[in-house]
Amino acid sequence: MIELSKAEFDVLDALWINYPATASQIIERLSDDKQWHEKTIKTLLGRLVKKGALTFEKDGRQYIYTPCMERADYTLKESQNFIERFFSGRIAPLVSGFAKSEQLSQQDINELKKVIDDWEKNQK
Amino acid sequence: MIELSKAEFDVLDALWINYPATASQIIERLSDDKQWHEKTIKTLLGRLVKKGALTFEKDGRQYIYTPCMERADYTLKESQNFIERFFSGRIAPLVSGFAKSEQLSQQDINELKKVIDDWEKNQK
DNA sequence: AACTTAAGACTACACCTGTAATCTATTATT
DNA sequence: AATAATAGATTACAGGTGTAGTCTTAAGTT
Structure with a gap:
């Protein structure tokens, strides 16, 4: 790279x-x-x-x-x-670190949910 | 820092x-x-x-x-x-980039869901 | 045509980084 | 006591990085 x-x-x-x-x-x-x-x-x-x-x-x-x-x-x-x-x-520990230190907004959460949602749709 | x-x-x-x-x-x-x-x-x-x-x-x-x-x-x-x-x-675009390039495993998704879950419990 | 401007090329230079080797002094060992 | 081993301190040195300044030359201006 x-x-x-x-x-x-x-x-x-x-x-x-x-x-x-x-x-x-x-x-x-x-x-x-x-x-x-x-x-x-x-x-x-x-x-x-x-x-x-x-x-x-x-x-x-x-x-x-x-x-x-x-x-x-x-x-x-x-x-x-x-x-x-x-x-x-692993990606979750990064997100988790943000969560623990109050760095996540409701908007972040909504966006993350959408990412997960899309991922799951893509799986089946 | x-x-x-x-x-x-x-x-x-x-x-x-x-x-x-x-x-x-x-x-x-x-x-x-x-x-x-x-x-x-x-x-x-x-x-x-x-x-x-x-x-x-x-x-x-x-x-x-x-x-x-x-x-x-x-x-x-x-x-x-x-x-x-x-x-x-913003954190979601990072995760989204991983998702788009097939870099997320089911385990990652589960862990992310848990992070979101915990965050939400913590909110109310 | 002569002169000015400005684009990119080349040079500069201190500090950071990776990667040690050498120096100094103290603790073990014989 | 003399010697060897070893811990940390100091020195080394090339390549990357931030941050420009100077050089060269072609294009624009008068």
Whole structure:
């Protein structure tokens, strides 16, 4: 799996919002949340290309970037990894930890029920 | 929050198995899973102390280490962090991602149901 | 055509991390 | 007492990461 640093992920995440996109569009999107210098973001884009997380096409002297993977696929792999590391691969203990520390809202519960429901429908 | 690297966490995790414990006990526990040199583990213990994740008492010329936090607290914080970063703080999308990719077993579902059940009992 | 701007390439640099090796001093051993 | 073993402290060192600054060159402007 391609390993991304936090900052690299944030840049890729800004691209996932809508792509293909140019560096300046990505910089614009990130400007709300981060106080990153334009050069910083360009460096990160370069590293993402080098890692194979992005590709680009030239358009004049600009590059138009496209992610090489989908967000859901990437986050799924990260999630598996995370749950493996901290909870021996089982997901319930994570949810249970949230529950115990009052971190679950009624909405979370409803959403979880729906996930379970869908899973069960899918089984039979 | 104290930030631990992967290797540091693994060492702390070996201590959480049973503590207080000496360096050699920790090294022994880790020897099954990791091919780490003894020196490597000592270095990591030192870094954990420096980061405030461990304390120790002297016993002759050995140190007896104790974690400064509980595993559940640490993993909860990591989980919050993770879910914030990748799923905007909502837990269901993580579970849903697992479901969609056939990563949930009947046992997982049962456990999740129990978590929900307990949560609901706790509400009224 | 000359000059300015701006895109990407390349360079920088301190701190973190993984992974030890060497140094120092104390406790065992002979 | 002299020597060996060993615990922790200190040092090492390459690669990753956050965070830009400088260089080069092509495109836009006057």
